Amino acid sequence: MWKPELLAPAKNLERLQVAITYGADAVYLGGQNYGLRARADNFSPEELQRGVTFAHQQGAKVYVTLNAFLHDEDFSEFGDYCQLLEQLNVDAVIVSDLGVMRVIKNCSNLKIHLSTQASCLNGYAARLWTRFGVDRLILGREVSIPEAGQIRAKFSAENPQKAPLEIEMFIHGAMCMAYSGHCTISNYTAGRDSNRGGCIQSCRLPYQLSSEASPITFMSSKDLWGIYQVGDFFKHHICSLKIEGRMKSSFYVAMTCKAYRRAIDAYSQGELTPELLQEIAADLQSIPHRDYFSGSLETAAGDGSVFEQAAGNNTGTHDYLGMVLDTTEEAIAIKLVEPLSVGDKVEFILPHSQPINYQVNRLFSVVGEEINCMRKDGIVCIPKVPKLAQVNQLHLLRLSPSKVEITAPYSMVTGS
């Protein structure tokens, strides 16, 4: 059965590898310029080459974001960069700006995916962009799945001799409250171009609307999840389902990829039961997020789409603990993002099966010293007991919800 592509964000090489390990069919990432995540690590050409090689070895694709709206002076080395991307065999570039697209077409044969920043919302806009020669449309997040289906159907009716229109939609992640590309709050209030990577997320701030009222986050959107609409994406042949979040953690990337991978595969086999959906939804609840809603996937987002909590994200049900760096026959080496102590209950998250619950009964340093705990950001080994036989490099761990807060972590430093 046909299946849509699962497309995940990759802030860096680690996230790329995690995304693909946990089921992404493709990843999107930024180079060191021309994207919308100026603060992300972003890939150097050398890292990009490694990422493309890794992805292609696993049968996955790599799309590079070139979705900033550029000014004339930004173009000076742009053509060379496009040619480099072509040499590195990236599978497509994601672009918002018509000028950028024209330069790409003039200097390379790169495939072009129209970024959601271009706010392509309707069939006539789709017609325009395909007339120009884009290969895929990433629709604005205001478009419902049935509307996307209509856009696709209209294209096929008008172009019976052509391949069906490739339409990509967001299935998960943070949402702009404004039409993407139509917000310049950062530009005018902070001197940072939101459409060249400098968004300061002013929409998330609490604003006072009258002298009597308390400040409210009236422009802050809840987070999108499309887990209950997976079947609709199939029905309307949406070719790629995108997870937002190039600034998010490996935990987020792994859990979202695993969740949607399971849902897509189960649906394609007729096995996406309500019970399984509940289980997958619980996994998505485990990662840090704002309140979820289904965006405009079914009907236009309306009342109830505002995230009213002023301070940061909701906490998910679980905390990210770390990632497996390597394994031997005797040990599993883990890079921690939280402290770990003997006695802690952890869960190994495997890409294709249920998490393994495990209570840590022994801990070792990487040189074999037995220790009681390891600090945040440290590297630690646990014995590879038979229960953990399937655990492998790039697998992630989370803390069981019942973990007791460590108050006196083992005193270590990260360097001199």
Place this chain on the structure above:
Amino acid sequence: MLFNTFVGSLEDLDRCARVANLGEVLLEPFLLARQGKLTEPEAFFLAEEAKKRGLRPVLVWDILMTEGVMMQIVDRLCYWDLLNFAAIRVCDPGAAEWLMVHYPQLPIQLIVETGNHNFEALIGWCQLFAGCLERLILSTEIPENKLIEYCQKLPVPCEVLGVGRILLFYSPRSLLAEHISEENNQGFIEVKAMAEENGDRPLPAVETHQGTFLFLDKDWFILDQLEGLEKAGLHSLRLDLRHFGKNGNLAPDIDQICEQIFTDPVTLKKNWQTEARSPFFKANRTTSIFSRMKSKSKISHYRNDSCVAEVLGGESGKYIVFQVLRPFDISEINQVVIPTGEKVDIPETVTFKNLQGDPIKKGDRDQIIITDWIKKVTPGSLILRN
């Protein structure tokens, strides 16, 4: 250079007709415009009346539309004779495409105020809508020198905002109605939104039936700096007075303002009803901060073929853990570059072991390797091949 402005009444038209340089009026129907208040009959009536006064009536269709919304709108437009208007102003590329198919004889004024800050994009729009495109409406984020260049090089006339509110945010969602008491809600809500983190600037927020809009607290104003643009051949200058409108009028004092643009623009700015600025008119430096935002790594340029491993962690005085990036022989390496950029020699006495604790002579890709402690080496340091 000609002026244009939004109108909502016969009084507005009369005032506009008294201005020699004002050749065009903008009509915003409820159905099509972000801040539209005119019914369909009112829009057509004002278009006819504008023509009688020698003014070109331009229909504003500046909303963005999802497929469902657009289909509803074009169904309604089938009953409108759009040729009653001299031109139509659109923002959604889909609307422009629809007009090119269904009304190829109707001139299009394309709003390219968000993004579209480069010549390639602007010339691209000219080519995509060749034959129909009457004008490009350019962004206030483009500095004057670039506006001058574009006016001279583009094959279609250009327009910029001369005075008016600066739109910061456009959402199709209803975001204010829920928070504003019912007696004030007549389908058009306006409040001031203040955020402590934003310095408590009172940003005007407007909700119409088309969505919610946020504006800058200071008006855009370049009426005192028009010489260069005029010489460059800027075709149109938009005077947006809608936020000063009352009782259905959208262009209060337009005749006096236009006169003062020529006689005393400095005083006009000084006496403007709100603070007035032209943020990016002289220069747009909104990316100058990026180099400071980006990662401060001083060693990223070492991440090439000579870089064979990266330090992941360690314990001071005990050991260092690193991951192999590309295969190498231990004999090939003798230096580590630490995040400050300093190069540190690897002591000859250092031994390299795998996770099992066995000494090794070479590293394989992605392998975890442990060495004795090397002073100064911290996570993120890179091992270099000789």
